[in-house]
Amino acid sequence: MAETDGRSAGGRGFAALLLDLRVQSTLSQEELAERAGLSVRTIRELEAGRVARPRKDSVRLLAVALGLEDHQAFLAAAGHGVARPVVAVAAPAAHGVRWRGTRPIPDGLVGREQELVEIEGLLREHRLVTLVGPGGVGKTELALAAADRFSGVDTTVVVVDLTTVQRDSAVSNAILDAFGTAPGTTDLDDLLAGRPPGGLVIVEDNAEHVLDGVAILANRMVRSFPGIGVLVTSRIPLGLPDEVVRRVPVLAVPSNDTEFAEIAGSPAVEMFCRRAAKVRPDFALTAENATTVARLCQRLDGLPLALELAAARAGSLSVEAILTALDDRFRLLSGPRRFGAPHQRTLADTIAWSVDALSDPSRQLLYRVSMLGSPFTLEAVTGVCPGAPIGEQDIPMLLSELVENSLLQPVEEFEQLYGSRYKMLETIREHASAGLGSQNDDVNEFRDRAVAWCLTYAESLEGAWSSPDRDRRYRAANANAATFEVALERAAELGHWDVAASIVLGFRIAWQYQASVAESGIRWATDTAENVDDKETSGKLHAIAGRLSNLTGDVRSARTHYGEARTLIPPQSDMGLMARAGWVSSGSLLLDTASLAEIPALVADARSHSNVQRSATVQATCGLALARWGRLPEAKELLLAWEAALADPGVYPDEVAYMALSRVDAELGNLAEARRWAELARESQASDDPDRTKVAGCLAMVEYQAGAFERAQTLIDEADADIRGHRGYFDYQVMVFRSRLARREGDIEQARSAVRDAVGRLVLEGRVVYLLDVLPEAVAVLRASGASEDADRLCARLLAWQQTMDPPMLPTAWAVLQEVCGGVTPADGWPADDPAEAVRRLADDVLLALS
Secondary structure (H helix, E strand, C coil), X not given: CCCCCHHHHCCHHHHXXXXXXXXXXXXXXXXXXXXXXXXXXXXXXXXXXXXXXXCHHHHHXXXXXXXXXXXXXXXXXXXXXXXXXXXXXXXXXXXXCEEXXXXXXXXXXXCCHHHHHHHHHHHHHCCEEEEECCCCCCHHHHHHHHHHHHCCCCCEEEEEECCCCCCHHHHHHHHHHHHCCCCCCCCHHHHHCCCCCCCEEEEEECCHHHHHHHHHHHHHHHHHCCCEEEEEEECCCCCCCCEEEEEXXXXXXXXXXXXXXXXXXXXXXXXXXXXXXXXXXXXXXXCCCHHHHHHHHHHCCCCHHHHHHHHHHHHCCCHHHHHHHHHHHHHHCCCCCCCCCHHHCCHHHHHHHHHCXXXXXXXXXXXXXXXXXXXXXXXXXXXXXXXXXXXXXXXXXXXXXXXHCCCCEECCCCHHHHCCEEECCHHHHHHHHXXXXXXXXXXXXXXXXXHHHHHHHHHHCCCHHHCCCHHHHHHHHHCCHHHHHHHHHHHHHHCCHHXXXXXXXXXXXXXXCCHHHHHHHHHHHHHHHHHCCCHHHHHHHHHHHHHHXXXXXXXXXXXXXXXXXXXXXXXXXXXXXXHHHHHHHHHHHCCCHHHHHHHHHHHHHHHCCCCHHHHHHHHHHHHHHHHHCCCHHHHHHHHHHHHHHCCCCCCCCCHHHHHHHHHHHHHHCCHHHHHHHHHHHHHHCCCCXXXXXXXXXXXXXXHHHCXXXXXXXXXXXXXXXXXXXXCCCCHHHHHHHHHHHHHHCCCHHHHHXXXXXXXXXXXXXXXXXXXXXXXXXXXXXXXHCCCHHHHXXXXXXXXXXXXXXXXXXXXXXXXXXXXXXXXXXXXXXXXXXXXXXXXXXHHHHHHHHHC
């Protein structure tokens, strides 16, 4: 400070000095007032320069609060003596950063490491980053943690809470307040100027309601002041050219509610358990409560605010009671949160904050799409939701507005295959559904529209199986599965079972494109079959239920449905052939010899059928059944008939038939042909096939038998990664070859685990015939692990089976058994009256021995 008399040092000179010293000390006006024992108003008046000569006692108190070494110099600057330079003691920075405003909670984030790394990188590369997402998703906590992670020791982080700012013009004052200045006393440009790169990060939190004001200032700040970065949280992007937008997702929830390891690894579960333990110290995730906690987190969409509010109830309610009460989630999740933004203290307030800001057409569209199910397509919205105040031509624009406001999320996975899809968080859907329900009979009006639209859509799929673009059409239909569910529920509610039957029959192939929705198809096909009057229609519906049950691994149910269908559908009709082929296929899996007796007549009828695609498919199905039964030359003949039919433009490649050819040739020792068929299977497999493991497992089998063990291992690892995400129909094969590769490397524990999983899965699903492929490997694993008695006992029974029972083990499985069964003699007691039950008993013994 230049030498000056007390009078000239007072007023604005002292005000500027006080402000500078407070900022250096990282104190707000409120904090300095508390330390000095003065009022906040006094601090504001002093910093505004409105006190010509501050009281001496007040100046001394301020000097102590600011940690100054030379009180006399500070007094002189205030006009009490001769002015000389004032030196401040540097205040330690919290988190190594000079913060203004809200600081991050240490270890407060769960499951956000990937986002933190990404946002830190964005802040280093870009000047303006906006985090967007629905209310309660945790944007604020993530922004604070990212700023903390980005910042160095010389960085100042200024957090601007915009929640209470009511006008765009007031944003600038809010930023000044966050810096700790009184409005009108300091120019914002003065605070921003001269900052070194990375020296200042401004976090503007909750910007959506003053978007224009934030956008104008952010644009000016990043363009005029190269040393600063701006990080914004909002439910809506700013729409600036320099802006980088990142959507903050909800926390991942468990994909199932049964596997403890997966439940415990879910970020949503971890957050719920952490918060619950704060109100109930003895709370922990256990094997007993894991299923309930998983379902609770799934019902709450993994939305952090909802998880936090639900966990707050754990002090007085059990997790079972909380889950049950979620039927009225907005009442349950109404508190007791007494901190944070006012519009985020209850779940209802959080959602209403966004919905109330919408235009009327957008709000009405949000209400209407809430009854379409989730996810839903642009096509469904256009077909069901138009009507005043929503014009059909305005729907794409209105959907974009809902996405921008974070009330809908676009589904980007497989977008090229399934088209434009959107999903809605369950909490938002319930709010919007209540809004629709408050408008007289609108709910049922739009549900009835959904029925009419789905019926027309299903009828349009007639003949799609033979069309050149069948995959596109069926995938497009599959994308509407949730809306079809809504339509079927409404049709059933009204007792319109003929309408339901038409929808199910039209949609039947689309259900096969995604195993996760096939269960819904089974339920609707079964319920409709039981209620529709026409017997042939009922039979067709049972055939659909059989096909979908087979795909999901429930072979016994498939057999039952196909058996019912065979009695109701004309045997030589298109659906009749499908039902008979399904009955043969499921029977071969269950070791039912009656299935084999059906094959000659079925093949003859298929060859005389006018539909080339159906004829080829039925022959391939029979060929696969014969391959399971060990009739390899006959199986190959029928499978080659299918392959020859591909020359017809109405017949399409099928990876399962190619895999069957590969398996047959591998068993016959034709490895070059087996590899060719397997590669063709990979080429024909859809990129969105949920059972991707099957082709990788088929290729691994060929490479293993060819001695290319490293290549086989790579393929098994690829397949195993898919198994972790879903249950696939051919997973057992992946597990068998994982066991063989592990056993070859001496990793007996991994081999033991893999073969145990394979046996357990086949027993559960009823695919008994494949146990004959797996049990010889189980003998080898038992032998390698030192369980010689168990190995000899199983080996003796399998040797007896191979001598006396039908079907025999296939050559590759038989080779493994011969390798490890030297000196063992076949057991007595065969043949068995019930071969399937005999194999299941062997499998039970193996599971016990391997446990």
